[in-house]
Amino acid sequence: MSRSTDVVSVKTGLVSITFRQLGVDAVLDVMRRAELSAVEWGGDVHVPAGDVAAAKRTATASADHGVAVVAYGSYYRAGETAPGDFDDVLRTAVALGAPRIRVWAGAAGSADVTPERRDRVAADLRRITELAAREGVEIAVEHHPNTLTDTLDSALALYAAAGHPGLRPYWQPRLGLGPAEALREVTALLPALVTVHVFTWTADGARRPLAEGAPLWEPVLGALRDRDDAERYALLEFVQDDDPEALVRDAVTLRSWLAGS
Template sequence: MSVVTGLVSVTFRQLAPEEIIALAVACGMRAVEWGGDVHVPVGDLARAEEVARQCADAGIAVEAYGSYYRATGDFEPVLDTTLALGATRIRVWAGERGSAEEPDRAAVVDDLQRVAEIAGRHGVEIAVEYHANTLTDTLASAVDLFEKVPALKPYWQPPVGSSLDDALEALPALTPVTAHVFSWDDQGDRLPLAAKAELWRPVLGQLAGMQGTRYALLEFVRDDDPAVFAEDAATLREWVSAPG
């Protein structure tokens, strides 16, 4: 029944965690998904604990640990880092290939089921991004995956070139816990968030109408510029306060 605004930390790989937290506070954001490639590396438990403390001190929620786990390899360090960060959700990717190219879909599904069970024993959810080159590259494939692994939580973001109709079909089918919010043209060039009002206002309205807390996290701002982020954050806050 509410949408919490925030950002994906990898939006600013050039900034330190404390700078990202300060930016979030200054721009009225309430949550951060912390990336596992730069800001909270997998296995660096001391860094994870420090970022958790900094977030708590600033009143910023840890929305998730944004791992790059792809349903293969060693999951335990990812979970250990998540727990040190104080996150209760891990974002992973549904494999390493698109649904039409994956030669062993069952193996990806089985691994996602495995890690969801392991994480669940620690009170942690597993979420998968709606993303190209994974088993969530189409709505039909994503829905099939969530039916096979009911413990998984969906994320959503607009694929390049997708239409408003695509979004309004995907949202109720997936009921995502989080949307990664950005504004691209059909070639993938970044735009001011306000340029996609016709997409995001109804999307945020749908999120707001879903049961429980949902997150809208900014990502991919123009020129990776904090000043541009501040503009987009103001737009997002306005939309969330009065969704279309």
């Protein structure tokens, strides 16, 4: 299969939950059309936690399509999910060949948690990061509303409290976030930041063509592109109308930004 080669250190890809309505092979076919080379497989539909056979099949299918598996998108909530459930998540990620596992930092926003609950989240992040590191896997914490990464200050404090070098941030813009604040957050998270989830939404959550987010995304992606200390990923997510054609269009936009054109 022919595929364009990214010429910058930021690789383009897809978060598979963008197309929950499609099976694994159909997702990979859309990625081929969009010329995307990396995927984060979601743990809710495509590769359920504990289904090692599905993980192995998906790993093989991805390799056959020339797509690198760069993450396993779990729904493990540190400090909230039953600790033993992480065993299935880790086994699945290893079978999938994923170098990192995406998790969430608890189940409540930073303004609503007690110090004890925050400590529990940090301790669990430290625990699962250590377990994953034994298998050569990193833990990536998604920056998400209603978790302890809902603000930059809370996220940085959480990472410091967890205190493990295998813990990575996963950044995405919050609804209504302005370009200057977005750039400030991403800059503060570097060099640990490995992946951004890329989409354009209005302040009230309506999905729009990615190109309309140029004032935010061009500086953010430029900050990632201008570093040469690690390979990073810009993964498209939540395209307009869940439409594969929207992904193809947005992928063209994303590559043009990363190329600086």
